[in-house]
Amino acid sequence: DGGITQSPKYLFRKEGQNVTLSCEQNLNHDAMYWYRQDPGQGLRLIYYSQIVNDFQKGDIAEGYSVSREKKESFPLTVTSAQKNPTAFYLCASSTGGSPLHFGNGTRLTVT
Amino acid sequence: EDKVVQSPLSLVVHEGDTVTLNCSYEVTNFRSLLWYKQEKKAPTFLFMLTSSGIEKKSGRLSSILDKKELFSILNITATQTGDSAVYLCAVPNAGGTSYGKLTFGQGTILTVHP
Secondary structure (H helix, E strand, O other): OOOEEEEOOEEEEOOOOOEEEEEEEOOOOOEEEEEEEOOOOOOEEEEEEEEOOEEEEOOOOOOEEEOOOEOOEOOEEEOOOOOOOOEEEEEEEEOOOOOOEEOOOEEEEEO | OOEEEEEOOEEEEEOOOOEEEEEEEEOOOOOOEEEEEEOOOOEEEEEEEOOOOOOEEEOOEEEEEEOOOOEEEEEEOOOOHHHOEEEEEEEEOOOOOOOOOEEEOOOEEEEEEO
């Protein structure tokens, strides 16, 4: 079945460490997105990529970095510069005029 | 800046009840409004609304858009415990050419008791 795989499901890190969240899709979608979800707040866009080797900042890109070397993969690195990294991270993809298709998310806890 | 506000933020009902969830928006160059259902993990797509006054329906769920008053409602009739979820409303960002750059509301947490 086609879909989006995010790994790991849960991630624990110490403050000051960089961490990379994986996102892989086999839907052959051109565009991929990273959203962050905090309790009581809606999803907020971190980064997005509409084609390979190109990506743009979303609304809350500070402290994050991404790469898009392959169409199927869009990893997100949470750097030590991100002040409040503990959150639920959702990866999504879309193509043409289709609505977003989401992965199951990674819950990151930084202590 | 685009803005989406949902109400209520949480709602507790019993099976069989009918619920109405609200979503108001302020967006430059409105194109559409989307509803998603989130059960703990991945949000799943429910409806996309582009035209005012035309109801979209899927089983016990229905939604309608009012472009004049800038809001949408999501109705769920004869609720079941499986309807318990967070319901998210979103609009595509101004200037975007896709439906992937979205501004989301805070979500409504619906809890349906047996």
